Amino acid sequence: MINDAFWISRDHVNVEACTSHQPVHESEERMPELNQGPNEETKAFYDLVRDGNQALYEGCTKYSKLSFLVKLYHIKCLCELSNKAMSMILELLKDAFEHAEIPDSFYEAKKLITKLGLNYSQINACPNDCMLYWGEDESRETCKVCNTSRWKQSRKGNPTNMSGGGKKRKKKPVKVLQYFPLKPCLQRLFMSSKTIEHMRWHYVDSNKDGLMRHPRDSEAWKRFDETHLEFASDPRNVRLGLASDGFNPFGTLSTNYSIWPVILIPYNLPPWMCMKQTSFILSMIILGKQMPGNDIDVYLQPLIKDLKDLWDGGVETFDASLNQMFNMRAAFMWTISDFPGLEFRNPPMALSGSEIFKQLENVHVTFGKRMEVEDNRKRTRQKNIVESGCQHWRKKSIFFQLPYWEYNLLRHNLDVMHIEKNVCDKVLYTILNESGKTKDNVNARKDLKEMGIRSNLWPNENGQYQPSLFTMSNAQKDVFLTTLKNVLVLDGYSSNIARCIDLKHRNIFGLKSHDSHILMEQLLPISIRNVLPNQVSAVLVDLCSIFRQICGKVLNPLDFDKLQR
Template sequence: MIICPCAICRNLSPQIDDDLEIHLMRYGVDPDYDIWCAHGEDAGPSTQVVDNESSDHIDVDYELPEFIEEEYKKKVEEAEVPLYPGCKKKYTKLSATLILYKFKADNGLATESFDELLEVFKDMLPDVNTFPESDYTIKKFLKEFDLGYKKIDACIIDCCLFRGEKKKNMQNCPECNAPRWYVNPRTNEINKGVPAKVLRYFPIIPRIQRMFLSASNSELLTWHSTHHSQDGMMRHPVDSIQWRTVDQKWPSFASEPRNLRFGLAADGFNPYKNLSSTHRNDIDVYLEPLIDDLKELWSNGVEIYDAYKRVMFNQKAILLWTINDFPAYGNLAGLTTKGEFACPVCGPETFSKWLQLANKTVYMCHRIFLAQNHAFRSKYKWFDGTKERRRRPKIFTGLAVVLSLCHNLDVMHIEKNVCESVLATILDVNGKSKIDNESHRNLELLELMEDVPNDEKRDKLELPYAPYTLTKVKKPKFCGKLYFQRFPDGYCSNITNCVKLQQCKIQGLKSHDHHVLMQQLLSVALKGLLPEGLRKAIWHLSSFFNELCQKGIGQKKVGRVGR
């Protein structure tokens, strides 16, 4: 393989002969590549500045000051010291510190209790050890690695952050006039200097700089530039449409493989597990510091030392994806995900109905996404009493717009919700069943039910089993198949502990358990218990998630799975 000097690769990625020829014919030689030092020509002076007007990044042949490099190496060596002589390799000063600090956060330990626990553990170890002495020493140790955080005062009801030139010295919230400082609920005395609410922000720029100070990490951060898929399969984000859209829109950004592309995951954010499910979700306010850092990384970039190539360069970054569940989708994308117009694709054309007795909105326009000649479009009695004649709405992709921030829904979260709903339906779980007197009355109001019983008979009516629910005889058989199933170590958790044979209930499953159940076990466990048509429908649903979760998936298959 030969290092490619084209205007895109710029001597950063080797190519085979055929690809090299294609690159040179399509993109031409890098116009600033005057001295062919990467191909044997004498490079001349050791200090060279490459300033490409068509590119936003600058590489400087630069030696990091010895005291900075030595200081970093010293920190790394100190962190990798074993916990005590003869200790297992996986327990070092850094790993033990992180494990203990996570334990403190997960269990909500007070600082005093945590310090006492550290003293007990340190006394149990040999005299020569690197075990942390207190919570203060842990914070001081992590601070040296730029793993600290910034404290930013926030409004008590999440209106704003007290930051920036205008707000950092304010004593009251400019939106609601609430005091910035803690108010004693008994005396109503304002404790000035004690903030009512604090945001702890972990800045990303120092962490990026620290990653590139490690030669091995710096090399791995450019792995994507030489590992594109060659067979049309998507195995890595670099093979996605959004990635290629950025490359086409901003070629100067794409020409520097060290530029980063971020994904923002915002699912299940609940620090220390002390927030209720009904707390306010003004996530846009608390994202302000992160957004400012992202703007700085995109507009101006930051100067970073690359320990692998031993040069200074201008680091830029872009936010390419968000990953979240459906409610967070609405918060991050600024869309409505509940109520009358809950579908982000259909928008104002969402077909919804309000069920008066159930006191909720239902969405019955799912047939619009079927092919125009699909048989279900004309089966009005099976659905909402109407024939579906509308065309499928257009779903925009990265090729249809200049660039869209792609909001990705967390497939594991959705798969878990779907699996829970399927289990609750087939087991006829009380409160989650789809067949009861209330459902019958809603069908009456929608004029979708024949042979309606009168009010006198309704209370005495014993509802028959729906074809999609298991009878009292079949429920133990279904639960028994899962209860007596055995799995290899590490395949999933012990599902036996989650199956209650006497009550015919399944509860306590984790997300990965639902993943295994949905894709591997559900169709098999229901064999002989449900009608063939229903089992096929569940099998197709399982196949959909199975294909979606493969390590590699072709773009044509993505379109077929979406249909």
């Protein structure tokens, strides 16, 4: 668990060197320091490493003292065992195996497990996403916006349930935000001499050929360095990106639920590490029956507070490679989001962050999804109340509370994999003419008529229209789908795409993001060549080529204008 959570290997952690007061690398470049030697939190971390290296008993190679306790604690959580039951089990094991490194009680075991640093805080939230019971509002009983109770109600409408013996039970909140503090997560990255080398990669491994392999090669990163020279002077300062998306954990069993994890990406790491799942930092988990939507700013408040603290004052952190304390700071660079819907018009004028911030000065938003009752007794939810003369803005983003956000050259990135999947799905559904999913439908044909173009594709009075040039016949579909179903690739290159092909009904289903990635960039240009006219296949091949180039490991900025054209 230590390896997975903190990337620490027993082969690379020299506990004695890390806890001594002698520098590990005398020849390394000295950096700004606060004081020598690790602090108490760091010492506790290395105590944890020792427990991870200590065998459960002499000669045991399968379990260490820590791994055995973590496994036992996992069983406790899954089986919902009480603390008393766990103490009794530990006492029995201690009595039966005298020479094993087993704590005397669950209290002692929990003190050891707590050192893993995987703690989180539970922050109560309004069920209508209006506010958090946090900070000054921590003691409130009802929402200050919609007056909804903070607690779950019993059948009698009483928030305090009574057990069988008349004993009061603890009140349960209606909605809870799980927040993982950011500072300890970032501090852990510098406590191993192996990982801290990767955290300085963006500065040490300079780029001299002008090609883009990492965000540090981008204009936005360089502009940030020029604007904030003091922050950029220490390469150990952390740069973060943010991404979030929702999913239904119950699959098809329940559609009335969603979970929204908020993920942070440390961009100090090299490109082969920063976008790996093991490098992601889980910041919070937003639970509820509905997605937060525009109200996500309510839940981002604890993260914004941590980011402001990490920018203004930083936090003392132990540098394992230099055996010294330093003041670590962090900056939030940009978000990663899906491609927004666009209308058929020219692109809007590009505005700087300061210009946008000026337009948003008088925008005030009341968050939440409050209920209102209409005349027909149906309950509907009100949208966010926006008080501003500037109606094209829905809100002022909470990120503008960060003192540097308005000066960032790039504030939002697009998720290429997400876009690629959407485009791939629409292309496949359209050329296969799948009912309900194709973009070539009667409404699209009516649009052509209103625009006065391609009269041969206009629908008649009955809404019927002739097939277009890119619509496959049944015989063409059979050739196209059979080609995809018979493709064989190397193990690990992609999932089994053949399982997504239904030859009987002539359709494709269940494609994952990586499946669409492989289809769009490798398989689709080959499989359409013999089934579609040249003027159609040439356009699709060019489209696939664009995705293949922008998804490459190395990008040449000189090619961007060509790709745009």
